[in-house]
Structures are given as structure tokens and as C-alpha cells.
Amino acid sequence: MVSMKDISVTCGVSVATVSKALNNHSDIGEETKEHIRKVAKEMGYFPNSAAKALKTNRTYNLGVLFVDDDQSGLKHDYFSYVLDSFKRTAEQRGYDMTFINCCKTRTNKMSYLEHSMYRGFDGVAIACIDFYDPEVVELVRSDIPVVTIDHLFNNRIAIISDNVKGMKDLLTFVYNKGHRHIAYIHGMDSAVTQSRLSSFYKTAEELGLEVPDEYIKEAAYRDTKGSFAQTQELLDLPNPPTCILYPDDFASFGGINAITERGLNIPQDISIAGYDGIRIGRHLEPQLTTLRQDTEQVGAKAAESLVNLIEHPKTTLIQQVVVEGEVFEGRSVGTII
Template sequence: MASLKDISKICGVSVATVSKALNDHKDIGEETKANIRRVAKEMGYSPNLSARALKTNRTYGIGVLFVDEAQSGLTHDYFSSVLDSFKRTAEKSGYDITFINSCKNRSDRMSYLEHSRYRGFDGVVLACIDFADPEVIELVQSSIPVVTIDYLFNNRIAIMSDNVAGMKELLEYIYSRGHRKIAYIHGAMSAVTSGRLSSFYRTAERLGLQIPDEYIREAAYRDTTTTYRVTNELLDLPDPPTCIIYPDDFASFGGINAIRERGLQIPEDISVAGYDGIQSARQLEPRLTTVQQDTEQIGCLAARELISLIERPKTTIIEQVIVPGKVVEGKSVAQIPTDK
């Protein structure tokens, strides 16, 4: 196997220059870097990871803790997109990604913290997990660098989609289309849900909307069975809403099925809106109006912040990073006449 010394002889530079070039140091010219990398590749050079770990006191491994209530795994459109961006960003910086064992049915399983230490992870990202789980809290309170996505812990970096602004802009859009009877089926209570629900009520109050208690319902995220049932309950009210906002795009599929089974048309008879901006919802007819979250930016920032925390712990600021989304106007919210 080729060594740094072998590469230095071919390139006519020092071993130190080869090492710096392969580690993308800024004091080496781009042309020199490109030549050294080309020669290293041609010679089949690969770094000795054990030696690298000893030298840097890092394994260049990052753990991912991801478990959603619906057990949808990486078919979860929103988080799979976030984690894909996270993975690509981390790998560009030379880190490998490994999922932390979350199967609690195994008799020989380790806790999240034990698994992280066993694997020697330099850091861990937490997404779509039960943040109240004692094992999660144990991991968060450990010395391992941690970044959370869509959840805020004290003294931990969090990457958050701007749920407050997202719901505000969505409700304002629906209001601008003439709707005054607007129902909201929110997700199970969490930091995300709390932000959206408070923003919904605050925006409704500012707009002068009266929101009856029966217009506010709950269904777990991605739970099409419950949104199917709750949609029917809303439509059976003596004074039903003209528009229903769903917890997320995927959950809206259950509500849309309930509406269509009644022979009702969207948006002519009832309007609907989602949240997330997932790819599959873009294929619906009529196209779903939704809040598109910037999954690319959320994943990228989570990786950058975690790597910064790993490599520069003394200078990395522990903060909450808010990532804005945007309302994507589809064809599922009708324009209706209004006196206001």
C-alpha cells in the first residue's frame, strides 16, 4: 500500500505538504492539492484510520439517533430528506455516519449512550426521537457533542424550522383567500406542535378570526387513520369549516380520502392545506397548498454545527438556529367570497 512518503517522491514535495494537501489545508495551492490527490488516487492510497484517530483524538464517526412514532424509518419523507443533506455535508468533511441501535426489544442491546461510546462517535445528531426518553436525556447530558433537530435542550445546539412564521404565513394565506371558518388538526404535543399551535391562535386573534374549540383536533404526525376519522367529525359539525389544515402533508392523505369518499370536491366543496412540502404531496391533484420546510438547509446546518462543536468546542456558540420555510401555493385552497 502506498504511503505519504511514496506520494511525496512522485510529486516532488515534502511529506508534510502531501499530508496538508490530503487534509485540505488552506496554505497549499489548489493546483498542488489537485496533483497530489490525483497521484494518491492512482497509487491506491488510503489513510490509516487508526493512526489518524490516535493523532487527532477523533474517530471521524458521527452517530444518528432517529426513531419516529409511526416506525416509518427512512420512508419518512421530511426527515429522510433532512438526514440525506446531513449525511452529504458530513461526508464532505471526512466523517462517516452510523445509525445508533434503537431496537429496544433486543436483550443484548446497549443504551444510546453506551452504543455511542462503544462506537467511539465524535458526536451525535438527534432527530424525530422521544426526547423525554431517559436514555435520550442521558445521552444529551453526557460529554458527547450533540445537535438536535426540531427540539430544544438547554446548553445544546438545536436546528429548528421556523414553525411560528410558517404557520403564521399559512393562516394568513388561507385568510386572504376568503376563509373565515378554519380548522386545524395539529400533531401530538411537542416543541414543534406547540410553536405551530400558538402561532395559529395568535395569528387568528390578530386577524379577528373566531376559532371554535371543536375546530381544533389532534392526530399524530403521519397518522392517516386518525386524520381520516377526525376529518369526518369536522365535516359532520352543524357549522363545518371551509378549510382544514393538517399536521403534515402525509397525514393530509387520510383527510383527503375521507373528503373524496363523501363525494366532495377539493377545493370546490372543502379546502385543505398541509405542512412540510414533501415530494409525494406535489403529485396530488389538485396540488396541495403547504409550508415547504428547507430540509436541505436544516440538514446541512446540523452537520456543520455538530462538526464545529467536535473540532472547535471552545469557540462554537451553543445556540438555536432557526431555518425559515415558505408557503407553496397549490390548488387546494379555494378563493371564496367574503364581506370582510
């Protein structure tokens, strides 16, 4: 295995100079740096991660704690794009990403905190999990730098999609299309659901829109069967809605099936809108109207905030970072004159 001493002999410089060049220290000239790096690459030198960790007190490895209720993993339409952006941004800053074992049938008996310490993570990002799980709370309260996605903890950086503004913009868009009978099938209880539902009611009040209790239904996120059943109930009402909002784009597919099964057309007979802006919704016919969340920014800001917290703990602000989305008009909400 090639060592820094081997490189120093070949380049005719000290081991300290080789180390500084490979670690991009400012007191080494650019020409010298480039020469040493070129020689190191030609000789097949790779830094030893364990030695680097001992010297810098970092492993340059970030842990990610992620699991959703239906165990969809990286097939999860929204979070897969968030985590892809997180990974790319972390790599640009010189960090790797490793998933924390969150399987319910774990055999290693280690808690999330113990697993994080065992792996030597410099920091951890937490997304799409039961944030009230005692193991999650233990990890959040530890000394390990933590950033959460779409959930707020005291004294922790949180990257939040603007669910309040997102729902307001979506409902206002539907209202401006002439709809006055708008139903909402929301997700199961969570911080995200609470924000969206409160925003729905507040926006409806501001618009002077009456929302009967029977227009508000509940189905799990990404649950097409639940959305199918709830859509059937809404269509059976004596005064059915002219537009139905769904908890997310994937769940809306269940609603679409219920509507087409009745022989109804979208948006001529009834309008629908989703939430998230997943790509498959753009390939439906008609194209799905939705609130498109900025997954690129959510993932990037989570990685940037976590790395900054690791590298500059004294100057990095512990704050809530809100990322806005935008209404994607699509063609699934018709105009009522």
C-alpha cells in the first residue's frame, strides 16, 4: 500500500508537505499541490479512513434514519428525491451517507443512538419516521449533530416544506377555478397533516368557503385503497363535492380509480388535485394538478445544514429552514363558470 512517505520521497518533499497538499492547506502553493496530487494519483494512493478519522476527529460519514409506515423505503416517491439530493450535496462536501438500521426486526439490539455511535457518524439526518419513538427522541437529545426533515424539535435544525403556504396556494387555485364544494382527504395524524389541515380550514375561512364536516375524510399517505374508499363515500353524498384534494399524488390514484369506476370523467364531471408533485402525475391523462414540493432544495439544505453544524458548531444557527413549493396546474381541475 502506498504511503505519504512514499509520495514524499518521489516528490522530494517532506511528509508534512504531502499531508498539507492532500488536505488542501492554504500554506502550500497551488503548483506544488497539483504536482503532489498528480503523483499520489499515479502511485495509486488512497487515504486511510481510520487514520484520517483519528487525525481530524471525523469519519466524514453521515447517518440517515428513514422509514415510512408502509415500508416503501427508497421507492417512496417524495423522500427518494429528497434523499437523492441530500446524498449528492453531502458528497460535494466530502461526506458519505449510510442508512441507520431501522428495521423493526433488528437483531443487533442496538438503539438508533448506539448504532450511530458504533458507526461513528459525524451527524444524522432524520426523515419520515415516528418522531415520538423513544429511540428517536434519545438520538435527538444526544450530543450528535442532528437535522430533521419535516418535523420540529427544540434546539435542532429542521428543514420544513412550507405545508401552510402550499395548502393555501392549492386551495386558492381550486377556488379561483370556480369551485365552492371542495372536499379534502387528508393524511393520518402528523405534524405535516396538522399544518395542511389547519391551513385548509384557515384558507377556506378567508375565502368565505363553507366546508361541511362530511367533506373532510382521512386516509393514510400513499394509501390508494383508503383514498378509493373515501372517494366512494364522498361521491355517495346527496351534495357531492365538485373537487377533491388528496393527501398526496400517489393516494390520488385510488381516487381516480373510484371516479372512473362510476363512469365519471376528470375534470368534466369532477375535479381532483394531489400533493407532492411526483413525476408520474405529469404522465397521467389528464395531467394531475398538484402542489409540487421542492425536493431538490429540501435535500440540499438538509445536507448543507448538517455539514455546517458538524464543521462550524459554534456559528451555525439552530433554526427552522422553510422551503416553499408551487402549484403545478396540470389539467385535472376544471373551471366552473
